[in-house]
Amino acid sequence: MRKPESVMPQDTPFETESKAEIVFRSVTKRFGSLVAVDHLDLEIGQGELVALVGKTGCGKSTMFNMISGLMAPSGGDVRVMGHDPFKEFDWFRGKMAIVFQNDRLLPWRTAVKNVEFGLEMLDISKAERRRIAMAWLDQLGLSGHEDDYPHALSGGMRQRVSIARAFATNAELLLCDEPFSALDEITSKRLRAEFASLVRKNSKTAVFITHSINEAFDIGDRIVVLKRPAEIAHDLRISPETTDAEKAEITTMIHESLSK
Amino acid sequence: MNDATTSSTKLSLFAVATGQKIFWTVAPFVVIAAVWQFASQFFPPFLFPSLVDVFARVIDILMTWSKLSSVLTTAMRILGGLAGAFVIGAILGFVMVQSKxxxxxxxxxxxxxxxxxxxxxxxxAIIWFHGVEFRILFIMIATTLPAFTFQVVGALRSMNKDLLEMVMSFRPGRLKFFTAMVLPAVLPEILTSWKVNLGNASRVVVVAELVGSSGGVGFQLLRQQQLFDMAGALAWTLQLVFFVLLFQRLLSFIEKVAFRYRATSERRL
Structure with a gap:
């Protein structure tokens, strides 16, 4: 099983003892003759915040879809919390939440009703749903906008509503597919920080897909660099102590391996 | 400019806009009515009856229960036929989307x-069935079913894939998936299909009543034709038009309330 390289910093060993939340065992995914993922082995432990980095078309989204259960592998085995996410799709109700690339808010629901959506699927009472949704909107700085429809909100606000929707269900696993890529740099940076802080504060396991190395540094405790077809080029552990010089060195290394 | 002046200006702008809207809605009908009334001065009543006579007949129909019941019967036949066609069309539409x-x-x-x-x-229908109501229901369903079915299929197929995936990611049960996603997503097209089919149904029901019924607006129109009574023919026709307009207004109101979430642009097409 693939383990992270102890490249940066040297004294932060990966906790191999931790119970793996996500396991890929020799996973392959083919679309006709195209091999999107080729015998991939990967483990993601509980409470990890992993950034999956790679160029467009490297199979990141395919991996994402297999983890979320929206797609089945062609070969190998994908396990999430010990279960098959595709075959045991309903088992993951309330255990997994996704923040998508675009906000995907239901246009016919107000902000608060959008946040309540996942809770409705869990049969939470109306009053409790409202209490939880309002608390998350408040936490993400959207108080006063709860009755606004999505079209009346800015892109950043809409994406914050979608983050609130994901967190509101208190799912153990958060999957994020380039959720801030459509936003301007300032909003994106602020939301990244808010997101990483929320994940750590709420002890979630999170997989964050991005094509931006800078974003991966901002978000991840661990950076998994993928090259085509979804093979792991680097598996790096990052800590707050990682210096800018070290980050620059890593960035160069990632650029070099991705450009090969 | 103080607040009182600002609100007074806003009020007068609103009044002008409303006045213009009413004018452009009413003006074409006033012109047509004037031309008709003018023609009634020079032609016999069986060709161009006076609008006063037509109006009197309209009121008479509304005030006489035996006549009003004919209008209501036709209205119920239209709504019953549309409802039947919609239910069958929705079921067929779902099956068609589910199974290639x-x-x-x-x-x-x-x-x-x-x-x-x-x-x-x-x-x-006349050859196959005996009962008048069943004949009319059959005709209504047969003529509006294909349109309803294709509209339901179109609405289901055009549901936003991104939103579908988002909803699926929360693993909803079938009922919740239907009520939280499918129904609100297809409702705009369903209401439009009702509006379109209402017009078709009102034309078909008259034909059905004209040939195979002993009551309703179609049957009354047949009687006016036999009596050469143009005022009566117009009055009965207007009853049907009023019903269609009334129901269209109701559907528009539902649209306005149900789709208030939609963004509106200040620039028109």
Whole structure:
């Protein structure tokens, strides 16, 4: 099983003892003759915040879809919390939440009703749903906008509503597919920080897909660099102590391996 | 500018806008009515009756229960036929979206049905069935079913894939998936299909009543034709038009309330 390289910093060993939340065992995914993922082995432990980095078309989204259960592998085995996410799709109700690339808010629901959506699927009472949704909107700085429809909100606000929707269900696993890529740099940076802080504060396991190395540094405790077809080029552990010089060195290394 | 002046200006702008809207809605009808009334001065009443006579007949129909019941009967036949066609069309539409075999089988059949004239269905119904109400219900359903089915299929297929995936990611049960996603997503197209089919149904029901019924607006129109009573023919026709307009207004109101979430642009097409 693939383990992270102890490249940066040297004294932060990966906790191999931790119970793996996500396991890929020799996973392959083919679309006709195209091999999107080729015998991939990967483990993601509980409470990890992993950034999956790679160029467009490297199979990141395919991996994402297999983890979320929206797609089945062609070969190998994908396990999430010990279960098959595709075959045991309903088992993951309330255990997994996704923040998508675009906000995907239901246009016919107000902000608060959008946040309540996942809770409705869990049969939470109306009053409790409202209490939880309002608390998350408040936490993400959207108080006063709860009755606004999505079209009346800015892109950043809409994406914050979608983050609130994901967190509101208190799912153990958060999957994020380039959720801030459509936003301007300032909003994106602020939301990244808010997101990483929320994940750590709420002890979630999170997989964050991005094509931006800078974003991966901002978000991840661990950076998994993928090259085509979804093979792991680097598996790096990052800590707050990682210096800018070290980050620059890593960035160069990632650029070099991705450009090969 | 103080607040009082600002609100007074806003009020007068609103009044002007409302006045213009009313004017452009009413003006064409006033012109047509004036031309008709003018013609009634020079032609016999069986060609161009005075609008005063027509109006009196309209009031008479509304105030006489035996006559008003004919209008209500026709209205109920229209709504009953549309409701029946919609329910069957929605079921067929769902089946066609779920199964490509059902789609391949039903699509050509429904397209073929669409090509059959309403009058042919009337003849078939008279030959096949005895009961008047069942005949009319059959005709209404047969003529509006294909359109409803294709509109439901179109609405289901055009549901936003991103939103579908988002909803699926929360693993909803079937009922919740339907009420939280499918229903609100397809409702705009369903209401539009009702509006379109309402017009078609009102035309078909008159033909059905004209040939195979002993009551309703179509039957009354047949009587006016036999009596050469143009004022009566107009008055009965207007009853049907009023019903269609009334129901269209109701559907528009539902649209306005149900789709208030939609963004509106200040620039018009």
């Amino acid at each position: 075999y059902a789609d391949r089988f039903l699509s050509p059949v429904l397209t073929f049905f669409q090509g059959i004239p309403a009058l042919s269905w009337v003849v078939f």
